[in-house]
Amino acid sequence: MTALSSDLLPSGGHVVTRNRALDPPWRDGGNMSGGHMVTKRLTKRVVEALAPRDERYVVWDSDLKGFGVRISPQGRRTYLARFRTHGGSDRLMALAPHGVITAEEARERARLAIAEAAQGGDPQADKMERRGEMTMGELCELYMAEGTAMKKASTLKIDRIRIDRHIKPRVGRMKLSDVSRADIQRLMIDVGNGRIRAEATPHTRGGKHAAARTVGLLGGIFSFAIERKLMTENPVRGLKRYKDNRRDRFLSPAEMARLGDVLIELEKDGGDPRHINIIRLLLLTGARKNEIAHLKWSEVDLERGLLRLQDSKTGAKTIRLGAPAIRLMTGLRANGSVYVFPDRRHPKRPVANLDWAWVNIRKRAEMEDLRIHDLRHSFASAGLAGGEGLPLIGKLLGHSHISTTSRYAHLADDPLKAAADRISELVAMELMPTLVADTSSDPDI
Missing domain, CATH: 1.10.150 (DNA polymerase; domain 1)
Structure with a gap:
């Protein structure tokens, strides 16, 4: 006698079975004892009309032999496929609960499983193997x-x-x-x-x-x-995606002047000088937000006009300060914190709420679409407007791409420092005129 192996059934479940000597259920052609019943074609209406009993029972489809539904005492209905492998073993495979798939979808799954078994496959063994597959x-x-x-x-x-x-x-x-x-x-x-x-x-x-x-x-x-050889194909490849919408927004000279006026007004109205000076330094250096907001005094070298950042988006980094940026930072008072712009409540931490302050600043300047990162773009735009070449600007911004950086490697520090001065002076003329150097007595100007 060949019975269905219990380890092939869903956990905790069982089906009342018959041995082959008493004929498998699909050969019976009608109602039978032992917990099996053959009915007409299984449809949504037929399946949902099946009432639960004290024990689980199976109803087999009259059209597709080996396709059935199991009803639990709690009323759960699970679609099944029954087939025999070429090795002579009977298999009973749970397909899916009714409601998760429709009767017709279950019928198609059963048909494919039975056909695979007929061709020498073992869909139940494949399913068991897939249970161990990574999600x-x-x-x-x-x-x-x-x-x-x-x-x-x-x-x-x-x-x-x-x-x-x-x-x-x-x-x-x-x-x-x-x-x-x-x-x-x-x-x-x-x-x-x-x-x-x-x-x-x-x-x-x-x-x-x-x-x-x-x-x-x-x-x-x-x-x-x-x-890692967990997959063979990348399903993202070839997918038509949304555009990333990386914007190249930058300030025009008129907008930069308006932003500078707003910062001066805020300063007079008692605005937080930390937020105000961070915005100014972002424009004067082209640095990223946290490179200035999280700046430490130990990273500041005003004598050489450098910020030697221990860490940044691209790792350790040196930012060259233009003359206006040096003058602005020289005016900052030591605060007893390791940070240039410390948090007032927690001096051991960098300043907080910069993003909220920026929302208010850009609203007052009537430029609500302007992001803090766009100040970095504005530094680069001012440099291009002043006639600086892209390699110099790329070096000042600290671009990290190897192919880009390698093109700047031959540049010396002196032209970089001069470029930083010229760009910062251009920005400072609109942003805060008091930072502009007095060059009236300079014979070279």
Whole structure:
């Protein structure tokens, strides 16, 4: 006698079975004892009309032999496929609960499983093997643990947010082999429309920019999986994405003058001098926000006109100060903190609330679309307007790309310092005229 092996059944479940001597259920042609019943074609209406009993029982489809539905005493209905392998073993495979898939979808899955078995395959064994396959959520965690050695802590923080708030809610439970380009496209659309944000947490930011960056992160995660031989194809490849919308917004001379006036007005009205001077230094140096906001006194060398940053987005970095920037920093008072701009409540920390202060500053300047990072663009724009070459400006901004940096390697420090002076003087003329050097007695001017 050949009976169904209990280890092939879903955990905790059992089906009353018959041995072959008493004929398998699909040969019976009608109602039978032993917990089996053959009915007409299984449809949504038929399946939902089946009433639970004291014990689980199975109803087999009359059209597709080997396709059935199991009803538990609690009323749960699970679609099944029964087949015999070429080795002579009977298999019973749970397909999916009713409601998760429709009766017709279950019928098609059963048909494919039975056909595979008839051709020598074993879909039940394949399913058991797939249970051990990694999910997308597990891949994301492996990537964060072992695939991000070259990333900065700030970048990893953003990656974690995108994984937890955008990727996992949509595809985290999917097996790697199940993730398709269509799944990634739907995820991108949902993030772009803010749908995942509403489902996960009200504080999650969606939008097309977030969607583009999330898909970019997924591309890197899949590439990592391919390197580890966990996947063979990258489902992001070939996907038409939203544009990243990297903006090249910069201040015109009139806008720079207006921003300078606003900063002077705020200073007179008792505005926070830390926030005001950080904004000025960002414009005078082209530095990134945290390179100035988190600046330490130990990194300041005013005698040589340098900021020697221990860390930045691209690692250790040197920023050359133009003459107006040196004059501005010379006027800053020592505050007893390691930071040039410390937090008032916690002097051992850098200044807080800069972003909120910036919202107020740009509103007063009537430039609400202006980001803090656009001040960096404005420094570069002022340099180009003053006739400086792109290599000099790239060197001053500290671009990290190897091919770009290598083009600047032959430049000496003297022309760089001169370029920093000229650009900063141009910015200072509009931003804060008192920082402009008095050159009336200089014979070379």
